[in-house]
Every structure is written in C-alpha cells, then in structure tokens.
Amino acid sequence: MRWLRVALINLLGIVVALALGEGVARLAEPKLAESSNPIALVDPELGWVPHPNAHSHGVSSEFDIETVSNELGNYDFRVPPDLDGRRLSILALGDSHTAAAGVSTGQAWPKVLQADLEKAGVSVWVHNGGVHGYSLDQYLVRLQRLAPIVKPRVVIIGFSAATDFYDVGRTRAGNFVYGSDIGRIYFSLDGKGELLEHRELVGRKLGRQDGTTPLLSLATLRGTLDHLALYRLLKRSAFAMWLAMRLSTADEALWPGLDTALKVELAGEDRRRFDLASKLIGRIAEESRKAGAVPMLVHIPYLAQVYDSVWQSSFGSVRGYDRDLAGKRLGGIAKQHGLLYVDAYPAMRDYVASHGGDWVHYPIDAHPNVTGQRLIGDAVFTVLGACLEKNPELKPDGCR
Template identity: 85%
Template sequence: MRWLRVVLINFLGIVLVLVFAEGVARLVEPKVSDSSNPITLPDPELAWAPHPNGRSHGVSSEFDIETVSNALGNYDFRVPPDADGRRLSILALGDSHTAASGVSTGQTWPKVLQADLERSGVSAWVHNGGVHGYSLDQYLVRLRRMAPIVKPRVVIIGFSAATDFYDVGRTRAGDFVYGSDIGRVYFSLGDNGELVEHRELVGKRLGREDGTTPMLSLARLRSALERLALYRLFKRSELAMWLAMRLSTTDEALWPGLDTALKIDLAGEDRRRFDLASKLIGRIAEESRGVGATPMLVHIPYLAQVYDSVWQSSFGSVPGYDRDLAGKRLGDIAREYGLLYVDVYPAMRDYVARHGGEWVHYPIDAHPNVTGQRLIGNAVFDVLSACLKKNPELKPDGCR
C-alpha cells in the first residue's frame, strides 16, 4: 500500500506539473482575441473565405496586431477606386504567410510592395488575396473569383515552403490539413499526369465515416497533440526537431511541406505532391495569362532554411536533404510554366547573417515578422520593377 501511495503521489505531481506547464504555454503562445466581426465565413467551394469588412485584434507574447478586411474580402483597409487605366492592379494569392499572421494589415508584404511601387513612381494597388490556411487548390479558385473584379495585370503566388508542397490533393474527411471536415473544390492528377478538378465535396460537411485514415495513425495522434499548447511549444525546440527527424515516417515528417521541398530524392507521396503542386502553379499561370495578367511565383522560405541552428537540429542532422533545394525547384517550375520568379531565401539568409542572427520570423508563431514581411515585399519589388522597365505594358510574356 505504501508503494502504491508513493506511485499515486508521484503521478499526481507529474499531472499537476504538466497542467501548470500547459497553462503557461497557453499564456505565451500567439492567439487572436477581441474580434468585432468573424474574420472568415463558410464558403461551399473554398471551405472558408475572408469576412467582408472584418476586423480582428490579435495579441500574443510576440505581437499586438490589427487585421482588417475590405468589402471585397481582401486584407486591406478599403477598396480602391475603379481602375482608371493608369493604376497597376496586382493580385497576391497565398496563405497565412501572405495574409499575413503576426503583422497588422498595413505591414503585409503585398502592402510593402505597393508602397515600394508608389515610391518608385508607379501608381499601383496590390490586392492582398491571401487567406489563412489556404492551399494551392484554393489559390486557383480564389483567382477565378477575384480576377473579374480586380482585373489584375499581375498575379503573384506567394508560395509557402512550409505547407504548399504538402497541403495539396487531399480528398477525404480528416485528410485536408485545415478544415478537415469541410468539403471544397480540390484537384488531383489523372492517369496521364493531367490536372483533374473535383467538385463532389463542394458544400458538404464531411463525417469521420467518409475517411479512411486509421484511428491510431500518426496523423491522428499528431492532430490530438496539436490541441495542447505545451506540445505546440515543445515541437519547435531543438530536441523535438532532432527526435522528429529520427522518428518520422515517409508521410509523417516534422514539416511535411518542407520535407518534400528539401528532400534530394523524391518518390511516392513526395513525388505526387511535388508534381501536383507544379501542375497547379502551371494552371494558375495559364489562367492568369488568360485574363491578361503576368504571373509571378514567390518562394517564401521557412525556419529550417533560414536559421543555422534550426537547420542543424532538423533536416541538417540527417542525410538526404539539401538546404538550397526548395528555391532551385521552384525556379525550375517557374521557368517551365513561364512565371516571373522571386526567391526570398537569399535575402532572408543575408539579412540574418548581417544582423548577428536576428530572426525575421517569430520564433513561436513561426511566420515572418515585420522585418520578414518587408524583405519579401522588397524582393518582389526588385523583380517586378525590373520587369516594368523592360516591359512597361506588362505583356504576359514580355519579361521572360
């Protein structure tokens, strides 16, 4: 009995410590609060879309931000006046790295780009069509929605190395990375490698019986652990990264999107994701040119690419990965499908090296901070301004 009492006391002590640690982790992790309007609304084709005229106040240990959407549902303070033939209309597509998490609406890279263009004497409006949690599938549908309204002459894909090679081609309950129970338009590859559009899940709520993921899979375990702030905090530690690289399986990597982007030899699911992402980028480029717009692809790098300590604790600690490979692969895709290409990776690496290792991402939230967003916007401006000098009329193929 005495032995049992010692075990119970120790067990309760561990539980209390973990509960306390969870409470502390919830206090320090980024969170959004004080929303005067919902920031998104349900959408049958997209699963969710930004709330028109929404406003949200986000407070965390790392930032204090204001997020605003305009009447078009883009992250901006207002809707610009109708096009007058002189203003350059630009549509930026992307996920939370573009929308963007961790910075206020006026500090996102699309708004940095707009300010840079205005300072250079180019009248421009950059519509921030990025949406938190979106995938390449949703970028394409969003382009189709927004192009007739904003009439872009440039369409920019803000490609997130963190997720955009991973969150594609997901088709069943529990399989979509975000909003796993919400149906939407999605794309797959046909037998001959062609892009196939699927609409059978549009407007549906997906139940568990619709999925085929095993109940005890690593995906379900990770999904359950993600509800714990302590786990979310721990998984970014160097120890967690070191362990994850050694315990990960083919399809359950530490950062699946970045895993595909940096893995030297692609096979199986990695190859399928890469090929599907490439085809989706190509289709977005094709449909952008179809509405008279010049397509651009922007590589937005993630933590392991930018910071030596994170690289060495994760992908750099095991063989089979190349830190520079994501930018090279995206550059190849851009050349194949005729997109202007912007690789932000060198600019971020250079900034960190010149500023004594200063981070351009939030360490906990992991999205680019104000400096990181500025670097993205500046890098896009450099490429676009060079294109404008060469091709003032922005003919779709005039800068290739």
C-alpha cells in the first residue's frame, strides 16, 4: 500500500506539472492562424476546390494576409481579357506551398513569376492552380480540368519536399493525409509499374472501413498531440526533433515526405512512394505536352534542408540521410520524363547563409514567407526565361 500511495502521488504530481505546463504554454503561445473564410467547396473527384470569387482574411502571430479566389476557382486574381490573343498562359499546380499559405495572393510564387516575366517584356498570365492540402493525384486531375480552359503553354508542378512524397504514398486505400474522410480519385501502380486510376471512393464520405488512418498509429498520435499547446511549443525544439528521429518507423516519421526525399536507401514503402510520384509526374508531363505545353518541375525545399540548426537536430543527427538528395532525385525524375527542372533549394540556402541566418520560411507555420516565395518565383523565372530565349515558340519538347 505504501508503494501504491507513492506511485499515485508521483502520478498526480506529473499530471499537475503537465497541466501547469499546458496552461503556461497556452499563455505563451503565439497566435495561431485564423481565417475569416476558408473559401473551399466539396468536390466529388478532387475532394475540395477553392470557392470561386471569394475573399479571405488570414491572421496569425506571423502574418496578416488577404487571399482571393477568381472566377476559375483558383487562388488568384480575376483574369483580365486577352484583347489581342497574344498573352502567354502558364498554369502552376501544387499544394499550400504554391497556393500559398502565409502570404497574400499577389505574393505567391506564381504571381512573382508573372511579375518577373512582365518586367522582361512578356505579356503573360500565370494561373495559380495550387490548392491547400493537394497531392500529386489531385495535381493531375486539376490539370485535366483546367488545361482546356486556360490553354497553357507552360505547366509547372510545384513539388513540395515537405509532403509530396508522403501524400502520394497514402492514397492507395483512402488513407489520405489531408481530408482522410473525403473520397476522391486516387492513383496506384499495377504489378508492371503502370499507373492505375481508382474512382471507387469518388463522392463518398469515408470511415475506418475504407482504410482511413487507424486509431493506433503515429499519425493519429501526432494529430492528437497537436491539440496540446505544450506539444506545439516543444515539437520543433532540438531535443524533440532528436527524439522523433529515433521513434520513426518505415511508415511514420517526423516529416514523412522529407524522410523519403532524403533517405539514401529507398526500400518498401519509401520505394513505392517514390515510384508512384515519378509516374504521376511523368503522366502530368505527358498530358501537358499533349495540350501543347512545356512541362516544368519545381523543387520547393523544407525546413531541414534549408537551415543548419534544423538539419543537425533532425535528419543530420542519424545516419542514412543526405541533405542534398531531394533536389538530385527530383532532377533525375525531371530528366527521365523530359521536364524542365527548377531547384529552389540552392537559392534559399544561399540567401539564409548570406543574410545572417534569416529565415525564408515562417518558423511556426513552416511555409515559405514572402521572401521564400520570391526566391522560388525568381528561380523559376531564370529557367523559364532561358527556355523562352532558346524556344520562343514554346514547342513542348523545345527546351530539353
């Protein structure tokens, strides 16, 4: 009984300490992002799409932004008429790194690219087709919908190293990363490594019988812990990242997409994710060329790649990872499938190194900030500008 009382007292002390810690963390926590209007509609094939002609005001401790959507249902401004029919049309696809979270509509990298091209004397409209939470599966379907409308001469895939190797690996049985209970089109590989389209989940509300995230998993645990201010405060600390790397498994990791992107040896689920991502990028490139467009692939790096302190506390603290590998792998995919390739990683790392460690991402939100978006847009402009000089008619295969 004495030992039981001691154990109960110790347990009570731990509970009280955690409760106090949670209270202090909530008082100290920076304001999380709030939006006046999420501007999204349910879509049976894509899961969700931006609500057309809408407006949202987003506020957090790190930003105060205005987001609009246009008549095409893009996070973009209203498209002006092309009076002489000579305007270059470019379509950017991607997730929240393209849409883009944390910056106002005019500051997203597709609009930076548009401004750069206009300064160079090009009449152009860059359609921002990025949508928060989208995966490569949805990029492909989005292209199929938008290409006949905007008739792009260039199609750009904004590939997020943070999630795009992870999202694609989760769509084989309705076990989606974002909107796990929302049915949609998804893709897999058959026994011969060919792409298969699946439509059995289209328009359905999913439950656990459909393969959504099980109750007992690291992903579910992360989702539960994210409701705690104490966890949110500590999860990017050096110790928390060091510990998380040692709790990782083949399927669950600190940053699963980046884990696949940077892991030296790919096997099992990592290899399947990589192969499926490569096939989807290849299909997007193929359909872009059929639509008369030059396909491009843009590598958008994440925190552990760009910042020495984050790298050393996470992937750099264990063996088997290469900080530069994501860019090399994506470059290899681009070469294999004939896409122009843009790597924003060197520009971001060089900027941080030359500006005393200034961040080009929001430390809490983790998306590229205004400077980060500008660096991505400028990097795309450099490569696309060279393509235009070499191939002014923008023949789909003229810039390889």
